[in-house]
Amino acid sequence: MVKRTRAAHRDAAQWFGLSVVVAGSLAVLHGQAAMAQNASGTHYGFYGNPGLLDMPTAEVAPDGQLSLSHNRFGPMRRSTLTFQITPKLSGSFSYTGTDDLTDEFDIYWDRTFDLSYQIVDEGALRPAIAVGLRDFIGTGLLSSEYIVATKSIGARLKVTGGLGWGRLASENSLGLSFGERDETVVETGGTLNSGQWFRGPVGTFGGLNYALTDKLTLLAEYSSDAYVAETERGILDHASPYNVGLSYAIHPNISMTMAYMYGDTFGFGISGHLNPNNPAYAGGIETAPLPVKQRPSRSADALGWSGAWIEDGRDAPGIRKALAGAMAKEGLTLEAMSLTATRAEIEFRNTRYPAHAQALGRLSRIASRAFPPSVETFVFTEVVQGMPVQSTVIPRRAIEQLEFEPAGEMLAVTQFVDPRALPSDPMVRAEGAYPDFNWSVSPYLSATLFDPDSPIRADLGLRGNLSYEVAPGLSLTSTASLKLTGNVDDLEPHSDDDALPPVRSNAAQYSNQFQLNSLAANWYAHPAENVFTRVSVGYLERMFGGVAGEVLWKKPENAYAIGAEVAYVQQRDYDDPFGFQDYDVVTGHVSGYMDFGNGFHGQLDVGRYLAEDWGATLTLDREFNNGWRVGAYATLTDVPFEDFGEGSFDKGIRISMPVDWFIGTPTAETRDLNLNSLSRDGGARLDLSGRLYDRVRDAGQAEVEDRWGRFWR
Structure with missing residues (x-):
């Protein structure tokens, strides 16, 4: 469990609220086709995924849709990112804060992961049926499982009914029980609580939504969540299991919900949606290419x-x-x-x-x-x-x-x-x-999320990049930052009684006004058929410097590739941009890459990490042929969960957004968003830019063929 102050809550709510507004504004400006709540769309409940208010439904969003929502009722507020991973599978990440849930904490903040899978889609007579897990890898405070069915009746009415376990069985119990359920709350979170799934008493829930107009929808539900802990603390008066609300579609991509919850309090929610499958400018708005010139006849030339x-x-x-x-x-x-x-x-x-x-x-x-x-x-x-x-x-x-x-x-x-x-x-x-010199200066925002004392800390400043290509394959690169304002350096270093060397938990101590992020010489080569190599020497990243070598084997027509990397690095000084500390380590990984087809790509890295721990990182991405990537990763090493600290192991979500998708004209720039645990020492890998696989793969046969439709553009 982690203490959160009320001031910290305000910072988090403002940041997540701003994120929703930004996502929604982008959708409005660029006319996205993703659907919010309307007569034929999918409504997002207070858990930030397809649902009524508190209860889930069996609906699914359009394939690939990203949704960002912020919801608040009574002592609780929740911000959620939901992704429709496949046409039937969706995943959600939520950050929930509850006022006065314990004597020890002003606000108890909890990160949760949810999954929902539609096992049967809706037919003329049959309902859609879905199975779901809430908080299946968190602290367990919000853990529940469900099986739910939803059926449309006419063009405007949808009816939902379901069975729930865990929190979703604390009200309206059927008197049935499937084994014993361990209700233990894991203080550090991050533990897969599969021993609880679909165990214990079974509750019932149901509800309906009715489209009063194309934009306004009535929501009503019979909840099976009794909010036992919240009621016992006196922070919520659970006077009734009935909830009612109205949802209004401000725009096809933005919806607002108002509700009266549990006979006690009002709730409010806002959701914004964006779908990578629907670019802002279909086909692009770049200038037309030159026409092909036909050759003259042989007699003419x-x-x-x-x-x-x-x-x-x-x-x-x-x-x-x-x-x-x-x-x-x-x-x-x-x-x-x-x-x-x-x-x-x-x-x-x-x-x-x-x-x-x-x-x-x-x-x-x-x-x-x-x-x-x-x-x-x-x-x-x-x-x-x-x-x-x-x-x-x-x-x-x-x-x-x-x-x-x-x-x-x-x-x-x-x-x-x-x-x-x-x-x-x-x-x-x-x-x-050659030689070729390039430079750029741009603003940067560096954020640290899920800090025990403040849910978000950020630095704002200017970042400069230099690249000097001396000869083919040989280059000098450097990145430097000038912080204009920020509070990342206020973050207290994490300590677990020196269980691990502080290779990442001391990140705040590198948050200087001027930071030489990197300064390195790089040598890339293609020495043999299907073999690529790289050697980098210098200040490789903002915390470590040394020498790193990499080799990659990849055939143009193959869906898989194999690589290896080894580095000897030393920890850099906090204040002297050219100095080093005493800690050094040999780190490296063997990596396997696989394009599974249908837009899914996986990567497995096995080896030694910066804190001298051994383990593996598994990454899975959903890739769109317009450059969008949405994925998640998890790292497990020989570091015990209790030594790792909050979160138990390193994991995160990453999103890469191509700039040309928004502006309609070609550019190789992307904007990347990473949501991960606080900087911890276990599972920490060298942060090298320009690794071989991404460089080689992007120009390779499979990637070229995936977007061949743009050949004549």
Whole structure:
């Protein structure tokens, strides 16, 4: 259990409330098609997932929908993030605070995870049926399980009934019991409480919602939650099991709910929805590409078709210069080129297009205009961090013939090859390609969530990034931060009686006004077919410096890959940006990657962590072919739960949002959100940017094919 002050509660409520407003505002500004509550939509209850008020329903949201809600009634407030993982499976993460639940704490804050699965969808006569778990890996305070059915009657009425266990059996018990239920509350949370599932007494609940208009819905329910602990504490008067409310759809993506709960108090909720499947600008609003240039007839350009132009004064330097200029206008950089009478090979960098197929399409159009008629084969090799990652072989005749045909026809005649397996003529480096210097300055917001003394702490400032590519594969990179304001440094260092070295729990001590986050030399290479390597030396991240090496094996056509990383690092000084402390460690992992298809991707890392603990991290992501990623991870090591501290083990939720999805024009930028436990020492991994797998995979065959529909854009 963790103490929370009333001031801390206000900070958390304001932050989560702001998050809901921001999510809803984005939806309004960009006209998302995700549905909030309406005559045919899914209502979100006070638990932040499909439900009436306190009771669940068997409904599901549209596949992929993200929902953020904030709800409050009586002494309780709850903020919830819900994701429709598959068409039938949804998951939720909630942060719930209750006033005066114990003598020791002003506000008791609790993190919970919920799952719901619709085992039967609704038919003409049958209801939809779902099974769910609430707080299945938390402290157990809110733990319950249920089986629920929902049926539509006409266009406006939906009726729900269900059976509940745990909290959902504390009222309206049937007098039945399925074994003994252990009601122990785990103070540190994070423990899978499977021994409780569907055990103990069984309660009944039910309700209905009726669409009075297309925007206004009446909600009524018979609750099976008696709020025993809250009633015993006198913070809630459970006078009745009946709850009634009204839900109003402010916008198709934002709904508000008002309710009278348990004959005692009023409740209020607001939910905002966003669906990655529905971009703000369908198809994008970027400028149109150049048209494909058809080759002249042989009689009109006999020299060009013969190939004699190579010896006739029209040399490659002139073509190379014109090609580089045209590519630069499209956000592509020419690295090198080789040219014969029938074949042109182009090494390029893609700095603009998150859909690499679109970069290939734009380059194909440019190439059709840049080379004489005898050049029949184009080989486009994408270079990432100085490494040639993948070669795409496209017949020029196909570009000319298929410009106005479905993109799939072009894919059928396109080949993807590892550059090391492809015969190549000597490449001529483009003028000015190296050295290459890039820099940027942008605002940053660094937040620490779920702190025992304040649910959120944050630093706001400016962050600068420098990159100097000396030669292909060799670069110098640096990141520095200037904090303008914030309170992360007020966070007290976590201590568990020195059970583990303080490798992450001392994060606040690195929250200086000026921070040299990283300063490193990096060498990337593609030394053999399907093999990629990287070595980094320097200040690798804001807490550790040293040397790290990585190797990756990945075939372009395979759904799986294998990698390994090892590093020797030393802990950096708190105040001196170039100094070190006494603690050093050898850390490293063997990693397996798997694309399961249907938008799911997994990663397993096994090895030694920064606190010298051994274990594994499992990550599972739902990926959308427009660049969105929503996933979760969990790390289990040989550190006992009691030594790890609150949360028992490291776990979290991560969301990656492509900026082009919001603005409609191509950009490789993303915005990332990570929700995880407080910084703990167990399961802590080196925070290296630019790891090989993401760099190689994004430009690889599978990713290119997934977004091939943008080839002609």
